[in-house]
Amino acid sequence: MSDQIANERAKMPTVHNPVLERRTVENANRNLLKYLKPGIRVLDMGCGSGAITRSIAEKVGPTGYVLGVDPNENLIEQARQNAGNQPGLTFEQGDVYTFDTYERFDVVTCARTLQWLAQPKEALVNLKRLVKPGGYLAILDFNHEKLTWMPETPNAMQLFYNAFLKWRQEAGFNNAIADHLKDLMLEISFQNVLVEAQHEVAKKNDPDFVVASRLWAEVAELRGPQLVKAGCITEEQRLQAISEYDAWIAGVGESMTVYLLAVEAQQSIKL
Numbered sequence: 001m002s003d004q005i006a007n008e009r010a011k012m013p014t015v016h017n018p019v020l021e022r023r024t025v026e027n028a029n030r031n032l033l034k035y036l037k038p039g040i041r042v043l044d045m046g047c048g049s050g051a052i053t054r055s056i057a058e059k060v061g062p063t064g065y066v067l068g069v070d071p072n073e074n075l076i077e078q079a080r081q082n083a084g085n086q087p088g089l090t091f092e093q094g095d096v097y098t099f100d101t102y103e104r105f106d107v108v109t110c111a112r113t114l115q116w117l118a119q120p121k122e123a124l125v126n127l128k129r130l131v132k133p134g135g136y137l138a139i140l141d142f143n144h145e146k147l148t149w150m151p152e153t154p155n156a157m158q159l160f161y162n163a164f165l166k167w168r169q170e171a172g173f174n175n176a177i178a179d180h181l182k183d184l185m186l187e188i189s190f191q192n193v194l195v196e197a198q199h200e201v202a203k204k205n206d207p208d209f210v211v212a213s214r215l216w217a218e219v220a221e222l223r224g225p226q227l228v229k230a231g232c233i234t235e236e237q238r239l240q241a242i243s244e245y246d247a248w249i250a251g252v253g254e255s256m257t258v259y260l261l262a263v264e265a266q267q268s269i270k271l
Contacts, residue, residue: 021082022211025055029111031198031262032056035136039063040106043130045096046070046113050079056109057089067103069094096123104132111140114181118172121184128188131267137190138264140198143178144168146259153216154248160220160241163232170230181263190265200258210249213256217245 025032029052036042036059044053047068057066068091070076079091092099096113108131114120124139131137144165152158165175174180185193202212224238233241 021049021051023051023055025052025059028052028200029055029109029140031140031196031264032107032109032138033059035107035138036060041065041103041132042067043103043105043108044068045099045108045110045127047075047079047091048072049075050082050091052111053079053091054083054086054089057083057086060088062087064088066090067092067101067105069096069099071095097126099126099130101130103130104135105130106132106135107138108135109138109140112142114139114141115144115168115175115177116173120174120177120180121187124184124188128190128267133267133269135267136264137185137267138262139181139185140260140262141178141181143259143261144175146176148255148257148259149248149253150255151252153253154241154244156237156240156243157216157220157245157248159237160224160227160233161216163227163237164219164223167227167230167232178259178261178263181261185263185265191268193263193265196262196264198260198262200260202256204254209253213249213253214246215256215258217242217249220245 023029025036036056038061040060041064042056042060044056044066047053047070050068053066053068057064060066065088068079071093073093076091076093083089083091096110096117097119108127110127114123117123127137168175182193182195200212202209206212220238220242227233228235228238
């Protein structure tokens with residue numbers, strides 16, 4: 001597949017994305033909490049519509065500085081509108097491979113973004129360059145091959161999910177990127193790489209089970225039309241996956257576990 005196809009498949013649809021706006025540092029990027037202190041400077045690469053970025057800015061306070069960067073012009077515009085006049089927070093359109101600034105940051109975070117890159121190592125090289133001496137690069141991402149449902153999801157959703165993985169793989173995306181991140185960090189000369197499980201588990205008795213477990217119905221709603229356009233599934237199959245999965249949630253569904261790892265390392269004091 002060409003880089004153009006990879007870029008097209010990675011691009012977030014312009015429709016409203018409730019998944020992005022539900023996220024905060026506490027519920028979706030808690031690995032950062034140990035680093036976020038008043039007054040520090042943070043780069044959030046792949047910030048989307050800026051929900052987590054706004055949450056980071058609240059933690060570092062008005063004496064800190066947070067820059068959110070995303071390649072999607074529409075998402076950056078949404079991020080700016082949502083942020084209003086929040087102090088110490090700015091957003092810029094930029095590409096993870098090429099973004100540059102004179103700034104160097106105490107923390108560079110990149111969450112759920114490398115999964116959409118055909119060349120994640122090259123992106124990490126650029127991100128490392130933006131971390132100040134003694135600062136931290138913090139990556140959070142999925143292994144989509146280790147998603148589990150209890151009991152098994154309906155056949156229609158499993159068909160959609162398998163098509164989703166194939167669609168991603170065809171574009172050169174690594175479906176198991178989380179489990180390869182440590183090796184990539186070591187390859188770009190980081191040492192003492194920290195790996196922490198950050199799995200997202202939704203259980204039947206949780207008050208937010210319906211919303212959290214419905215993630216993959218939302219993916220079918222938001223990303224599904226891209227799969228249909230690519231010929232990976234039919235529109236009828238996409239709609240059936242959503243319908244049967246919603247019935248699973250309302251009925252026999254007990255749990256969903258999304259496999260996520262936080263992989264972090266400190267920049268050498270001597271560069």
